[in-house]
Amino acid sequence: MPYELIEGLPSTHGDHYPLNTTTLIRHAARTYPEQEVVYRTGGGDWDRYTYADCFDRVKRAAKVLRELGVGPGDVVGILDWNSKRHFELYWAIPGLAAVMLQMNLRLAPTDLGYVTSHSGASTVLVDESLLSVAEELAPHAPGVRTWVVMSDRPLSEIETSLPNVMHFEDLMQTAHADIDLPLIEESSAYSACYTSGTTGKPKGVYYSHRGIYLHAMAQAATLSMDIEDAVMLITPMFHGQSWGLPQSAVFSAAKIVLPGRYAASETSVLVETMVAERVTVANGAPAIFQPMLDHIATMDDKPDFHRLRLLSGATEPALAMMRGFAELTGARVVHAYGATETTPFVAVNRSKPVLDSCLTDAERWDLMRSQGLPVCGVDIRLVDAQGNDLPHDGVAQGEVLVRGPWIIERYHNIADDADRFLDGWWRSGDMGRIDGNGYLKLTDRIKDVIKSGGEWISSIDMENAIVSHPEVVEAAVIAVPHPQWQERPLALVVTRDGQEIPTSVIHRLLADSFAKWQLPDDIVYVDRLPRTSVGKLDKKALRAQYAGSAQLLS
Amino acid sequence: MPYELIEGLPSTHGDHYPLNTTTLIRHAARTYPEQEVVYRTGGGDWDRYTYADCFDRVKRAAKVLRELGVGPGDVVGILDWNSKRHFELYWAIPGLAAVMLQMNLRLAPTDLGYVTSHSGASTVLVDESLLSVAEELAPHAPGVRTWVVMSDRPLSEIETSLPNVMHFEDLMQTAHADIDLPLIEESSAYSACYTSGTTGKPKGVYYSHRGIYLHAMAQAATLSMDIEDAVMLITPMFHGQSWGLPQSAVFSAAKIVLPGRYAASETSVLVETMVAERVTVANGAPAIFQPMLDHIATMDDKPDFHRLRLLSGATEPALAMMRGFAELTGARVVHAYGATETTPFVAVNRSKPVLDSCLTDAERWDLMRSQGLPVCGVDIRLVDAQGNDLPHDGVAQGEVLVRGPWIIERYHNIADDADRFLDGWWRSGDMGRIDGNGYLKLTDRIKDVIKSGGEWISSIDMENAIVSHPEVVEAAVIAVPHPQWQERPLALVVTRDGQEIPTSVIHRLLADSFAKWQLPDDIVYVDRLPRTSVGKLDKKALRAQYAGSAQLLS
Known part of the structure; x- marks a missing residue:
């Protein structure tokens, strides 16, 4: 532990009723059993079921995994789109105190093989549409002993060169939901995600149950999400857990919308579904939202998205796109800041009432493009080249350092990560300013x-x-x-x-x-x-x- | 620890970046320095200052306390109304890893003496208006060595029989804010509150930093509070930390409104302030809200309270009162359930969209009087006389058991509390039903x-x-x-x-x-x-x- 902690008097709250992700899905299913999960099937149709049915399948999936020999500390990989089964496995795998490995299906087979082997995954569940990815991966991931294919079609109709493949739905059919998911030590890993690794090998970030749980609460509170929201997960669930939105949506008992696999040409499907399901929150990079806006521009009847927040990350959204959504649909593009290492919510843009009267329209839009205000719970520091603190005056530029309950303190099983940390703070590699109102504005990458x-x-x-x-x-x-x-x-x-x-x-x-x-x-x-x-x-x-x-x- | 915890793989989030209340106030002051705290002075006037100024005084108060010898684990008592200084001490005392003793000024001197002595408090800060309470208490609290009076008047004008009284504002004047509040082991006690003890001696509940922090996030998320809210703390801050609303309001960076000391005849002052400060959240027992409604009924211009949620606890609100507020002002009375032992948020009433179409108006109002839906994070069970689980079918009645990160696992330093717990669950002593929609309805006290x-x-x-x-x-x-x-x-x-x-x-x-x-x-x-x-x-x-x-x- 890089912190010196002072001990006070013991409390009567006890030491450690654990923060587990199972609490979130169980609470949602018990208290809002009627709430819906809407999903797109492999065939491209839309279907829906309830939180109660979903949690039933979560428990059955946990039973299946346990019968396959998965236990505490084991790593289970998933190769899938933002699908219904992927969503179920989000709770089933960590519910057993096993670790869900997020497998980025866009990585090269050698890189994905490195990630799989480094994590020690011995079981991988793969959607039928991604069997070719798994087949290319297999020679680079010799530690994987169990492959499970997920499909609506029977095993007899599925062709694959993977050895001894099992069929998820076959196993589910005979599994009962009579499993008590255990209470898990909260610092245990919930899931693993590897950085894309532009320099060197991918590095493993192993999120804790505690970190994911706290992030979910903070995100739900910051975005004011509740049961009347409908949350569409566009950002891949196989990298950075779709920015933590699956968990905050379940914390809020919001409706979940899972678009599954969709092609670049299917932007119109996303927009139609947003209208039909009255989506109020969706996440994605500007590169996802821009084609949506282009499509909307061609529509005779513009959709009314005045309740919609488009959570945008990765790069700064273009001003024209932000204004376009606002003017054509009423939707707000909400720029947020984070990284794989930060779960990822660090800062999110929102307007402050105090600024309403003192900014011009142009200044307000410019401010909306900044990375925004720190989320409560995360500490942010700016330091100069020597590691000295810089003032938050909107002028001084320094590297952004972050720490908090959902920020990593080390990478998984690598020796040389000391240069990425300073006194327990994670070095983001981003250079930026913080102004007197608290707004963070990134200005550069430190490497540049x-x-x-x-x-x-x-x-x-x-x-x-x-x-x-x-x-x-x-x-x-x-x-x-x-x-x-x-x-x-x-x-x-x-x-x-x-x-x-x-x-x-x-x-x-x-x-x-x-x-x-x-x-x-x-x-x-x-x-x-x-x-x-x-x-x-x-x-x-x-x-x-x-x-x-x-x-x-x- | 009454739980068996399964360990998984270690995460890279690390073990334990601690949940400290200091994080909440520091974040609010840094990110929303302009936000206001409005307060009523001892003289009855209203004044205001900013979060930034408030946090500056919090740090100076911590410096004062440290110079008085207060350190980690020490207990510091407060005798005060919902005042500005009380609010500052809410952060200053726990910020030092000391324990804030909530002193119920309505207790008999012998009971308050028992509480003070049992907690081991050696320092007590007392508002000038409550000197007589402190003077009556002093003979029953021989462990208190330091008395500090809080007043806008100079010490020379204050008469008291307390020995060696110090003057808070004198000490504050020479204190600097250059103090680094430490990181505190999160299971350390943040504050102590004793049950009123209708049977036997008061029992001590010592809230942890962790429990308070999680409760604040859950309450803020459940009530959808944010920077545009203005929160008036009517429920005493000297018992059950005003239902945790001070902390969730700061988490949300909401405006805080502190009514100080007000007489029963001053209901109109509360209503006027709610209008002037555009209060959106206030807490209190029905016995507080009913006179407000009576006053509003006499007003020619009814206030527009359509954004106001009146958080109501202790007893079930009368239907006529709930309807009266809705019809005359648009305010919603939000019935919540909890106890000193539960920090207190366990359940809170809210309507579900799914019920909108299937309840009659009378049924909906009846449902709004129930204790509502469990808050995410808290587990609720119903058990029969033998401790067996009962179904949540709206029919079976049993004792309500609760557990979770902000629910106590024992009482402070008493030997015979085993009958208040069952397998790590706290026995509420309340009997109730839970229906298929998740609504909790209390039906009786177990003792009756x-x-x-x-x-x-x-x-x-x-x-x-x-x-x-x-x-x-x-x-x-x-x-x-x-x-x-x-x-x-x-x-x-x-x-x-x-x-x-x-x-x-x-x-x-x-x-x-x-x-x-x-x-x-x-x-x-x-x-x-x-x-x-x-x-x-x-x-x-x-x-x-x-x-x-x-x-x-x-």
Whole structure:
């Protein structure tokens, strides 16, 4: 434990009535047995059942797993879309004190094999539509002894090269719901999710029952969710547990809507279902919401989404998209901040009554694009390059550090994670500011920041300033190694006509926001900037290409 | 620990980032520094300050206490109304890992002395208006070495016989806010409250930081409270921490309204303040709300309270009062259930969408008077006289047992509390039913129930049935000891004209709801029934008077 804890007098609440996820689903099923779970089947049809029926199947699934030999501490993998069975396994596996491994079906077979083997999973449940993923994975996951296929079709109709495959629904048919799910030590792992690992191997985050439970309560309270909400889970349940929304929705006894597998061409299906089921909360990246808005723009009768909150993460939503949803449908895009390591809720954007009267319309929209206000329970700090605290004044920029009951304190079974933590705080790798009203605004990734003379220079701020010149099409500012200053900024600029701009003009553009020592020593004009497969500036490639240029510049 | 816990795989959330109440107030002050705390001063004026200013005073108060020698595990008593300083001490005392003793200023000096001595409190802070209570208490609390008076007036103007009194505001003036409140082991006691103890000595409930924190989140989520709420604390902060509303309000960053000391004649002040501060949540017993409604009935311009939830506890609210608030103001009376031992939120009434279409207006109002739906996190069981589980079918009546993270597992430092617990569940002493929709309805106190032949007979149900006879004015059913059946019911009846009613007629009234063996063997006609000082039937007196009658009856 990285904290020094002071002990007071023992309380009469006792030590430890445990926070278990089973409590959430059992409470919902007992108190709101009539509430609905709506789901899309493998065939593309929509169907529904009640919380009571769902919990009955949860218990039967737990019985099935126990009969397959799954016990406390065992790891069980799932390869599935946001389906009804996936949702049941969310409660059945952890209900046995086993660990649900979230298997990202978009990973390469070798990476997914690494994740599966590193977790020690010996049982994997796979949706029929993903058998090919499992078959490619199998050679890279030799520890998996039991494969269970989930399908509405009988086993005899399913073809697969997986060895000794069992059929989930066959097992369910003979299983009874007469199982008492145990009380579980709350620091036990509920599920495991591995970071995508842009650098190095994926790293394992093992969420505790306690962390998931507290996150569910905090999220439900922060989003004011209740039984009259209908929550559509669009963000994959196989990564970051769909941002914790399945659990907060059940805590709130909200209606659940599971879209299953849907193709990019089926945006209209999502929108129609949101209308039909009166969805009030949905989650996703801006890349999911933008096609929805495009579709809505073509509709004659615009849907009335005035109760809908679109919980948006991963990247900053575009202003035009936020305004578009508001103007066409009344829906609010709610920008939230978090990471795999943070369960993920760290901050969420919401307007404050105190600001209503003092912001212009443009300022308010700009604020809505920020990462928002910290969620109660999570501590946020900004630190400089030396780890010193920075003020929350809207000016000082530093790395965002986070700690709290649902923030990791280490990675699973790896030796060298010390650089990701500072005194028990998790280092997000994000650089940002916090203003006097408490709003967090990310400005850069630390890895893209220029570390010069023991200080940091934000590459993105500098890029934005340079791009404000009318002749500049795009710009990238990268760090190049420097013998005296460690790193120096180098600006790569694409101009409209290929002409260079005098350095003094660029420096004048930067003078307002940057100190003199922070200005780039030289500017390189290029025809175009390299981009990654998802369209982001490929700064890694640029850094490699220009690594030797500091000597030239100095 | 009364639970067997299964251990799974260790999580990477770590063991134990602690749930501390300091997190709640610090988060609120940092993220919503502008939010207001409105309070009534000792002089009767209203004033206000911000969360930021409040937290500054909280830290200074902690500094003052530390300089007075208060440290982890020490108990500090408070004698005060729902005042600004009381609110600050709610965070300052537990922030040091010390225990805040809630001192019920309505207790007799000997009882309050017992509570103070049993808790081991050595420091007591007392509002100037309550010096006489402290002076009467002092001889019964010899362990108190430090008395601190809280007043806006200077010490020189304050007269008291208490020895070596210090002056809170004098100490605050020289204290700085530069204190780092420690991280506290979460099972440490946050505060202590003693049961009123109708039988025997008061019993100590010592709430943990963890229990208070979880209760705050659950209450905030259940009541959908947020920054746009304004919460008026009417229920005393000196008993059951005003039902946990101070903490859930701070979790939600709601505006706080502290009415201080107000006389019964000042109901109009409460109503005016609710209007002026746009109060949306207030708590109290029906005995507090009824005079408010009476006052509102006299107002020409009825206040618009459509956002107001009146959180009502202790006894069932009268239907006429609930309807009156709804019809005159739009306010909802929200009936909740709990006890000192349960922090107190166990159940809270709310309507379910599924019932909207299938209940008559009368049925809906009747349902709104029930204790409502369990709060997520709390487990509720009904058991019969042998401790066997009873179904939640709306018919079976049993004792309500409760367990969960904010329910006590023992009383503080007493030896003989085993009869109040069953397998780790707290025995509420309440008898009730739970229907298929999850609604809890209390029917009786177990001590008033007749235990006959190993089964229970509800006295209140039987009384209600007898009173339905047009000639009956009132009735009491009590248990009388019986050599063979342990207890038998005896009905005491007052009729309009003093005439007796044939026993067969009474038995016919009871036939629908009671088995034959449950019917009272005899009925005694009396002129009047004894009542306690607060107007309740004095069944204790009746049981004593008729203890010998079973021999006669059998």
